[in-house]
Amino acid sequence: MADPTTYRPAPGTIPTDPGVYKFRDKHGRVIYVGKAKSLRSRLTSYFADIASLHPRTRQMVTTAASVEWTVVGTEVEALQLEYNWIKEFDPRFNVRYRDDKTYPMLAVTLNEEYPRLFVYRGPRRRGVRYFGPYAHAWAIRETVDLLTRVFPARTCSTGVFKRHRQIDRPCLLGYIDKCSAPCIGRVSAQEHREIVDDFCDFLAGRTDLMIKRLEREMSTSAEQLDFERAARLRDDVGAMRRAMEKQAVVLGDGTDADVIAMVGDQLEMSVQVFHVRDGRVRGQRGWVVERSDDDSAGEQVGQFLTQFYGAQVDLDATVEIDDDRVRGESIPREVLVGDLPADHEELQDWLSELRGSRVSLRVPQRGDKKALFETVTRNAGEALAQHKLRRAGDLTTRSAALTEIQEALGLDQAPLRIECIDISHVQGTDVVASLVVFEDGLPRKSDYRHYSIREAAGEGRSDDVASIAEVTRRRFLRHRADQAPDDSGPTDPTTAESPSTGGSSATAAGVGGDRGAASSVAVIDEADTNPRPGIDPTTGRPRRFAYPPNLFVVDGGAPQVHAAAAVLDELGITDVSIVGLAKRLEEVWVPGEDDPVILPRTSEALFLLQRVRDEAHRFAITFHRSKRSKRMTESVLDGVPGLGHTRRTALVTHFGSVARLREATLEDISEVPGIGIATARAVRAALGGGEQ
Incomplete structure (x- = not known):
């Protein structure tokens, strides 16, 4: 300490x-x-x-x-x-308001020629407009089912759309007039986009003008004795009103506001946000986070607003839609909170700058807004109570597991950072390794790494011990190089490892961020401009492996552990503890000990070590399969006339596996850059397929 x-x-x-x-x-x-x-x-x-x-x-x-x-x-x-x-x-001691669940949203792919409506969960993508989040996916489907009668936009997948375009016949929705059938040219791309734009306007809250327009058209059709069209417009208006009725009116004056309530105790805090647009609740989100310190309620509100609306603007920037109304949907005209932060005027100015028009930040005092805030507060309190019931053992279990590992292995401190390596191969071929990282008992996937083993010994067999030693050496040579004040990096060619995200795209470059604001301010601490061990001088961020793990786990028994320990002794690293977890009896092997440490089968420490080992095994197997698939594809294609290394690589990258390449048609293969129809025929012949 x-x-x-x-x-x-x-x-x-x-x-x-x-x-x-x-x-x-x-x-x-x-x-x-x-x-x-x-x-x-x-x-x-x-x-x-x-x-x-x-x-x-x-x-x-x-x-x-x-x-x-x-x-x-x-x-x-x-x-x-x-x-x-x-x-x-991404500081570990800052409260990060991240969702504890994935909320469903209604996505509209405005970046496509024929935009599509569908239910979506996950990170936002460029060129796609989102509505929500909603509490349940069925609520989105029910709303879309009602509104496609009025706005017959496409809801099918890309594959279904292409198939019906080829057979020149619409799907069932096209026959029952719930899709305008752009796949067969019933409407043009421009007409279909206008339908989608009207749909987006309706969901964005511009409903009254649209209903009035349809009612005027209905009256005009009736006066012109076009009763069939008038009846259809009447049904459309009814469908729109039913869709609106499903969203309860909470503020009768058509207010656009976000209502934010916080309820917490000494350890955790629950945050609930109701998004009210045009007087109706359009979406709801919730978080339960650990409290960072003794900040007042107003300071906590300020921290939340900074992170929440800053992230919303960043997400809107990825949509690439040049429409000020979209930005207004993320930051409303009013933000209602329970306590005002001390710098609420500056925060209000910042929100106004992000929105492009005035934003009011205030505490509701009376009337409907006060009643709605009390409802949101009750929701926050119930969410905190449910979280404590559901997660009561989770934090306690992780802490207990780390403490048990510390006591069982005689460590100086609890292993807050655990790294584990695993080797994967098939009879000594395509040997790869994985390194996974757990911090505070949870996986940190941005720090995962893949390794291709170049020093595996043996002819026709694998030498796992040598592979373990190589990966250990490469990992800690990287640690030693990253600790150096300069940015020269490792000079040993064996130290190069392949960064992998493990599901995140931020691994190689680090966590991104707009540093434009920082470039215009004065730096007071002059030490920040001097080279520091472990700090990248070009970015000012710590290098990924400038700090060692508290515990280094290898998948294996005594030979593997001794090989890794010998590497650390060779490199002069003494502040890292090493253990091996053998699969047969789940013994924990410690260097220099003749007998393993046996943890009870019900031990939380053993369970955590198994989780770390299994994650390393999964990650290694995934990389090995990918590498083996590419090698098999290239070997099958050896000798194909007109197909050199570059074109083989292009085919492997495009299709990913032999199975997918065998299923591809001549047209699909010839679409790969550099592959003509003659070469595509040769590829089909090499794979045992005829012309398609």
């Missing part, structure tokens, strides 16, 4: 200006980011008596090894810079 007085800035050196500060640990990682009206007043509070600090704050200041700050001109700039740094560095 570090002593905060060892890195406390000298008295009088901290400015009294507004600014943003960050704490770093001994490895250079940013572990906390905050903002303050007066940097001196705020930072001095962290160096008071440790016993008087909130437990989480106390843990943060004793984990940190340095503090630095940046002065800004206004508090609005501080808000923006704080959000950018939290997004860029």
Whole structure:
């Protein structure tokens, strides 16, 4: 445990200006980011008596090894810079308002020639407009089913759309007039886009004008004795009204507002947001997060608004739709909260700047808005109670598992960062390895790595011990290189590893972020401009492997453990504990011990080690299958006339496997860049297929 007085800035050196500060640990990682009206007043509070600090704050200041700050001109700039740094560095001690579940949304693919409506879960994609989130997917399908009668837009997948275009016959929805059937040319691309635009306008809340327009057209058709069209318009108006009735009117004056309520205790806090558009609840979201420190309710509201609306604007920027109305859907005209932060005027100005028009931030005092806020507060309280019932054992279990591992292995501290490696091959061919990382008992997939083994020994068989030694050497040579002050990187060619996201696209480049706001401010701490071990001088961020794990786990028994331990001894690394987990009896092997450590079958420590080992095995198997599939595809295609290495690589990349390539038609194969129809025929012949 570090002593905060060892890195406390000298008295009088901290400015009294507004600014943003960050704490770093001994490895250079940013572990906390905050903002303050007066940097001196705020930072001095962290160096008071440790016993008087909130437990989480106390843990943060004793984990940190340095503090630095940046002065800004206004508090609005501080808000923006704080959000950018939290997004860029992902500090472990900052409260991150991430959803505890994936909410379904209604997606409209405006980036396609014929836009499509469908239910979607997951990250937002460019060129797609989203409505929601909704509490249930069935609510979206029910709404779409009602509205496609009025707005017959396409809802089919790309495959179905292409198939019906080929057979020149619409699907069932086209026959019952719930789709305008653009697949067979019943409407043009422009006409179909106009239908989709009207659909989006309706869901965005511009309903009254649309209903009035349809009613006028209905009256005109009746006067012209076109009773069939008038009846159809009447049914359309009825369908639109039924869709609107499913969204309860909570604010009769057609208010656009977000109602935000927070309920918490000493450890956790529940946040609920109701999105009200045109007086109706259009969506609802909720979070349960750990409380960071003793911040007041107003300060917690300010932190949430900064992160929530900053992220919303970032998501809107990926949509690539040049429409100010879309931005207005993310940031409403009113934000209703339970407590105002001290800098609420600056926060209000910042929100107004993001929206492009005035935003009101206030506490509801009376009437319908007060009643709705009380409803949202009750929802937040119920969500917190349900979370505690559902997750009561989760945090306790993880803490207990880490403590048990510490006690069973005689470690100096609980292994907050665990890394595990596993080898995968088939009879010594296509040998690969994986490295997975768990922090605080949870996987950190952005730090996962793949390795292609180039030093595996043996003829016709695999030498797992040599592979374990190679991967261990490459991982810790990278650690030693990343700790160096310069950015030269490793010189040994065996140290190059393949970064892999494990489901995240941020691995190789680190967590992205807009640092434009930081470039216009003055840096007070001059040490920030000097090279520091483990810090990339070009980005100012810690290198991924500049800090070692507390526990290094290898998949195997005594030989594998001894091989990894010998590598660490060779490199002079003494602050990493190594164990091996053997699959047969789940023994835990420790270097230098003749007998393994036997953990009880019901032990939470054993369960966590098994999770780490199984994740490494899964990750290695996935990479091995991919590599083997590409090799098999290339070997099958050897000798095909006109097909060299470049074209084989293009085919492998395009189709991914031999099975998919065998199923491809001549037309599909000839669509690959560089592959003509003659070469496609040769490929089909090599794979045992005829012309299609």
